[in-house]
Every structure is written in C-alpha cells, then in structure tokens.
Amino acid sequence: MYSFEELTKQFADKFGSDHFAGTVRSLYEPAEYFLGLGGKRVRPVLCLMGNELFGEIQPDAWQVANAVELFHNFTLIHDDIMDKATLRRGKPTVHTKYGESTALLSGDVMMIVAYEYLSKVSQVYLHKVLAIFNKMAKEICEGQQLDMEFEKRSDVTLNEYIHMITLKTSVLLAASLKMGALLGGSGEGNQGHLYAFGKNLGIAFQLQDDYLDAFGEPEKFGKQPGGDIIANKKTFLVIKALEVADTVQKATLLAHFRDNKPDKVEQVLQLFRDCKVDSWAQELKNKYLDTALFHLDEAAVTTTRKQSLKDLAHFLIRRDY
C-alpha cells in the first residue's frame, strides 16, 4: 500500500506533459503548456487509491488516472475562457497566452485525448468505465452552467449551491474513486461507498475553500483573504448570511456588495461573524467530512487498506471544532 504522497509522486513522474504527439504543434503546445503549470493531481491519485484498496494497482487504473487528469485540465482551460480569468497558478491562462480560439480548440483536443486513454481500458471493463465517465463529464458541464447562472441570480438557495458544487467539483472526485474501485474488481456496494466518500469529501473541500478565502490566515493560506468578497462571489457564506441575517444586516451586506467601499472585506467578515456564519461553515464542513468518512468505514475492505484514503481526507480537510 502506498501513501497518497507516494502515489502523487508516482503519478507526477509517469504523467508528465507528453500526451500530444500530433504534428500540428500550435494546437498541442498550448495543451502542454497548461499541463506544465502543474496541480495537485488529486483526482488521478484518488483513482489509483480506489484501485489499490482492492489489490495491486492495475494498468487500467493508470489509463483512467491519465484520463481524469486530462479531462479535469480540459474543463479548467474552458472554464478560464468562460470566466475571463487571466491567471491560473500565477501564470497566464491558455486563452490569455494563445488567444481564445486556440484555447477552445486545445481544450477540445485535450478532452479527446482523455477519451483516448479511457479507450485503452480492458474490454471487460470498458463499457462500465465509459458509463461512469460520461455521466460524470455531463454533470461537470451542468455544474459549470449552473455556476454561471447563479452569478446572475440573487436568490440562490443553499441546496441549489450544494447541488451546483457537487456537479462542478465533487462528482469528478467521486467518479475517479469509483472507476478505480471497479477496476480493482470491487462490487457495486463498495463502488457506491467510495463514490459517496468522494462526493462528500468534495463538498467539504469546497466549503473549506470558501471559508479559507474569507477567514484563512494569509501565512498558511498563501494569499490575502477576501478575494471572493471583493469579487462579489456568491459563496456558501454569502448565501447563508443572507438567509440568517436580520433586515438591517441584510441591507448592510447588500450595500457592501453594491458600493465596494475600501473597508468592504473587513465589514463583510464582521457581518459574517455576527451572523455566526463562520462557525456554521465549519460545522457544515465537518458534517460532510464525517459523512465521507462514514462511507469509507462502510466499504467492506480491511481497515488498514483504508488508511491512505483517510490520511488524504484529513490532509485535504482540516478538521476544526
């Protein structure tokens, strides 16, 4: 059994950025550039860990790991176009560097190469892997569409937000684990538990992300907090605050979003605290983490084999009481 750090390193070594052998370099170079920006590679590692739960890692799991990482990067390239984001990991986004048309097309071809890796899976598993992958891929598009719609709405409920974030972020973690488990010979029961583990872990992670963007310590978080507040993003925190705030607080919050005064971040954070949105967010995050861990516990695998996944969950999500 490998730790998630070991598998992350193994995957990084094998993955590289050499996935695009075609001669039209102007199409493939932007894709390679983007992969070269790096990333935590959490999704492929989840696939490998889901696979290793049931025995030695199978060659098929490596193919699927490549596919999910490429698919994830394809979504980032296209999302950056849609969000008009200029930077990703501190470097120019693909469309900023190469133009929108080439970025669009490089994203397209990256998705096709993801399917190329998938199609190398053994015949006996290919139908099932494709079914899980295709469902997940459509859901991610749905999540992105909902995310864009929510930006224009001011009446998004918490349930709607969690549904959006589940589609946009969590199903890829969930499906990566599930495909890994399937390829390890796991039955549908265990596949379901691993899917639920990944889904709930993803939601907890997104909650933490929203929380840290507001309340994170700059030294640990690596960036100045308040970015989402400055950008008027409708995070969990804003949605919950608008739900629980009294009339005066609500008016104040909406005024801050409208007026963008210099003390906006400070004032909004104070308002979040007054409404106890900060402690609520931590509780909700812990609830999803607990649900995730419950499903990991329920998987019919010896406890020692589950340790790496448990470690990863606790590495990704800091438990706060």
Add this chain to the structure above:
Amino acid sequence: MYSFEELTKQFADKFGSDHFAGTVRSLYEPAEYFLGLGGKRVRPVLCLMGNELFGEIQPDAWQVANAVELFHNFTLIHDDIMDKATLRRGKPTVHTKYGESTALLSGDVMMIVAYEYLSKVSQVYLHKVLAIFNKMAKEICEGQQLDMEFEKRSDVTLNEYIHMITLKTSVLLAASLKMGALLGGSGEGNQGHLYAFGKNLGIAFQLQDDYLDAFGEPEKFGKQPGGDIIANKKTFLVIKALEVADTVQKATLLAHFRDNKPDKVEQVLQLFRDCKVDSWAQELKNKYLDTALFHLDEAAVTTTRKQSLKDLAHFLIRRDY
C-alpha cells in the same frame, strides 16, 4: 439495400433532436436548437451505407451514426464561435443566440453525448470503433487549427491546403464509412478502400464548394456567388491563381484583395478565367472523384451493393468535363 435518400429519411426520423435528457435545460436547449436547424446528415448516412454494404444494417451502426452526427454538430458550434459567424443555415448561431460561454459548454456536452452513443457499441467492436473515432476527432481539431492559421498566412501551398481540408472535412466522411464497414464485419482491406473513398470524395466536395462559390449559377447554387472572394478567403482557386499567374496578374489579384473595390468579384473571376483556374479546378475535382470511385470499385463487394454509394457520390459531386 436502401438508396441514400431512403436512409437519409430513416436517419432523420430516428435522430430527431432528443439527445439531452438532463435537467439543466439552459445547457441542453442550445444544443437541441442547433440540431433543429437541420442539415444533410451525410456523415451518419455514410456510416449506415458503409454498414449495409456488408449486410443488414446493425444496431451498432445506428449508434455510431448518432455519434458522428453529434460530433459534427459539436464542431460546427465551436467553429462558429471561433469564426465569429452569426448565421448558420440562415438562423442565428448558438453563441449569437445564447452567448459564447453557453455555446462553448453546449458544444462540450454535445461531444460527450457523442461519446455516450459510441460507448453503446458492442464489446467486440468497441475498442476498434473508439480508435477510429478518436483519431478522426483529433484530426478534425488539427484541421480547424490549420484553417485558422492559414487565414493569417499568404504563402499556403496547394498541398498544405488539401492537407488542411482533408483533416477538417474529409476524415469524418472517411471514418464514418470505415466504422460502418467495420461494424458490418468487413476486413481491413475493405475498410481501407471505404476510408479512401470517403476521403477523396470529401476533397472533391470541398473543391466543388470552392468552385461553386466563385462560378456557381445563383439559381442552382442558392446564393450569390463570390462570397469567398469578398471575404478574401484563401480557397483552392486563389492559391492556384497565385501559383500560375504572371507578375502583372499576381499584382492585380493582390491589389483586389487589398482594395476591396466594388467590381472586385467580377475582376477576380475574370482573372481566375484568364489563368484557367476554373477549368483546372474542375479537372482536379474530377481527379479526386475518380480516385474515390476507384476505391469503391476495389472494395470486394458485389457491384449491385455499391450502387447507393455510387449514386450518393454523383449526387454530391456534379461531374463536369
């Protein structure tokens, strides 16, 4: 054996626009809108005809037919974004009607649904179908990238142009036929001949398209000729004219492209005629058509079974001597 008209009707009846069952309607409606604009559905029909060459049409061929038509429409949605085209079949393009972000995402999800249809192919054929499809899909992206690059270059050679058009247009016809043949139980030899038939037919079709845009009779062609000349598109005709024109003619042609005077179309057409580019284009088209028909002849299938494909070739390409 069905005629291509019969198969076109059968496919149109079965295909419809009901491929997107998800609840996020704002993502799927643009995709359905675009499919509703119609089209000749040549590619799926080629898949069905390639299949019927070897016996009764198999259920797998219908799945692949759906996949190639959806993939084709996905490329059109994204191409329209890249080309900033406002109209398609006389109706607003998806990004004009729904915005660029939604168009991008609806295209993405249409590609995924194409793969969903592909993944319904029987286990015994799935690997081979995916290999043909993925290769073709990457080549189409390469073709579009080259097309965009060629717009910025003035030294594109005829060979480069034919290579671009082969990737952008012909490989989809070729691969549709090849997958149909494969699913009909055909061996690699016949698959190769059908691929070559489709590839050369596609090139002949594109040549004819360029020719008709310049020299077509408005009554038959359905639109005023000269659109490509007005848009300064570097078609076969322009590339060849620049190759064979003398110094004065070449300077005149380049001046027309620069100056955009009112009599530009008329003058450029006259120059094409002076350089005999019109008759050359017809000859070249016939050469590709003949090569296509040669490969159809070479396929080891009784002649009577080939008649529908021959009819379709002659329907798509008008032979001129």
